[in-house]
Amino acid sequence: MGVYKSSNVPLRDFRKFLESIGAKHIRDRGGHEIWFHKDLPRSIPLQSHIDPVPEFIVLEVLNYFKVSKKRMWEIISPSKGTKERKARVARKGKRSKKKR
Numbered sequence: 072m073g074v075y076k077s078s079n080v081p082l083r084d085f086r087k088f089l090e091s092i093g094a095k096h097i098r099d100r101g102g103h104e105i106w107f108h109k110d111l112p113r114s115i116p117l118q119s120h121i122d123p124v125p126e127f128i129v130l131e132v133l134n135y136f137k138v139s140k141k142r143m144w145e146i147i148s149p150s151k152g153t154k155e156r157k158a159r160v161a162r163k164g165k166r167s168k169k170k171r
Contacts, residue, residue: 075140077129080140084147085129089115091146092136111135 080088086096086104094108094115106115115132117124133143 075132077140077143078126079123080085080129080143082104082117082119082124085117085124088143088147089132092138108136 089096089106092108094106096104096106098105099119102118102120104117104119106117108115115135117128123138129143133140
């Protein structure tokens with residue numbers, strides 16, 4: 072079982088997440104990227120000069136969209152879960168062979 076953290080989310084990955092949930096990058100202004108989503112009452116400002124994205128911003132966006140940390144990481148890196156699952160299956164296979 073993995074630990075899904077909301078801290079240390081790289082800016083590039085967070086942009087990918089925003090795009091996948093339907094947010095649009097509408098402009099840059101003074102070191103900030105402004106993102107817009109039609110279901111939100113206000114825009115999402117991202118500091119483009121700070122990497123990783125501050126945790127409070129990640130949590131605020133997740134709250135807006137009612138998305139879990141686990142789901143965010145699945146969207147950002149969909150192959151991560153697959154690799155972990157394959158590794159777990161491989162380890163179980165090795166253990167069962169040793170017991171025989």
